[in-house]
Amino acid sequence: MIMKKHSRPLKGQLQVPGDKSISHRSVMIGSLANGTTRTSGFLAGADCLSTISCFRNMGIDIALDGTTVTIHGKGLHGLQAPDGTLDCGNSGTTMRLLSGILAGQQFPVRLTGDASLQTRPMRRVIDPLSTMGADIRSESGNGCAPLLTAPAGLHGIRYASPVASAQVKSCVLLAGLYADGETSVTEPAISRNHTELMLQGFGAQLSASGTTVTVQPEPELTAADILIPGDISSAAYFIAAGLIVPDSEILLTNVGINPTRDGMLEVIRMMGGTIQTENRQISGGETSADLIIRQQSLHGCTIAGGLIPRLIDELPVIAVLAAYADGTTVIRDAQELKVKESNRIDLVVSMLRSMGAEIEATEDGMIIRGGKPLHGASIETNKDHRMAMSAAVASLAADGETDIKDAECVSISYPQFYEDLKKLQA
Ligand code: SPQ
Secondary structure, three states, rough: EEOOOOOOOOOOEEEEOOOOHHHHHHHHHHHOOEEEEEEEEOOOHHHHHHHHHHHHOOOEEEEEOOOOEEEEEOOOOOOOOOOOOOOOOOOHHHHHHHHHHOOOOOEEEEEEEOOHHHHHHHHHHHHHHOOOOEEEEEOOOOOOOEEEOOOOOOOHHHHHHHOOOHHHHHHHHHOOEOOOOEEEEEEOOOOOOHHHHHHHHOOEEEEEEEEEEEEOOOOEEEHHHHHOOOOHHHHHHHHHHHHHHOOOOEEEEEOOOOOOOOOOHHHOOOOOOEEEEEEEEEEEEEEEEEEEEEEEEEOOEEHHHHHHHOOHHHHHHHHHHHHOOOEEEEEEEHHHHHOOOOOOOHHHHHHHHOOOOOEEEEEEEEEEEEEEOOOEEEEEOOHHHHHOOOOOOOHOEEEEEEEEOHHHHOOOOOOOOHHHHHHHHH
């Protein structure tokens, strides 16, 4: 797709699609609950559709109507053996969270995904689940999908996770629902807590202390209605675009600002910017607000430590923001970027370098010396949705034309991304 510099301000109001992490969890936890869960604001992107198809294949009746999903849950022990392999598509969340649930089932399952997902590390879930007594292995023995699970009794464990990962934490907590005692997970820093909030809303017993979360087994999960706020990881592209395109003013309504996900807003403050928040609301423990973004000049900053898990998926577009800001931005402790849908350190560095930015990769992040004018280039995305949307934002203030390869991969998390961008450009 060819994108051009946008020389007029971006103006208008948008509702970005529902939060991807919460959408996945609504289908999973709704399926394990007794009764009918109604979810509104659901993200009908390819990743969440993979989750729906896996649970339908295990006998759960799920109706999708636009952004409303009705899930007829069958209780903690109500899933049935699927017909053939479960396909998680491109979705790491589907595969890792589902692994935890499948570890507690009385039937064997084969789980796979697309070419990208088959290269992503799964030992991070195989290891703790095996410690719990689960029968789970990588089919080819390389620590990646396809994964094979089989029935086994699970024990509660205390797991000290080497990575701050909501997928690992959620996988172990979901397996803990089927264990013979309590299960706890301690992380090096707090990752997104949507699983904990939703399980609690459905009646599970959880407690949190510092970076440790503990779940009690065999809860009676009861269906509940879920209002899913807009995804801050999708809002991030319009936040960045509004900050860099001259004279822009954008209102993003009902964006999730859960404190485990709002790191980008903190970074913008560190860069000298302000995002106005209005109409704060809380539903199901999840906070949301309207965000007002006005173009501002920003300066570089250092992004590291416990802030990283709070903005991990926003780092590619934060790097774009840093390339347009004055001074140096250092991103550290972000080695997890290498094992996402693509190696997001390498791809961000080659994208911005080909557009004229001064940027270098480091072992665990990157250093961006911002403020140089950018120009259009041909951008390889490796079919990574977040790379395509970041390239689109970078193109808006870059001279000439930018050619985004495999631009349609935005369908993973934001199918109407280009249409929404056009609305603000009109
Ligand atoms: O689901 P998937 O493919 O892993 O999606 C990504 C994304 O950019 O959309 C990561 F590539 O988001 C993850 C996120 O990085 C979604 C997620 C979740 O819903 O629990 C948690 C994060 O991953 P992790 O490995 O840090 O737990």
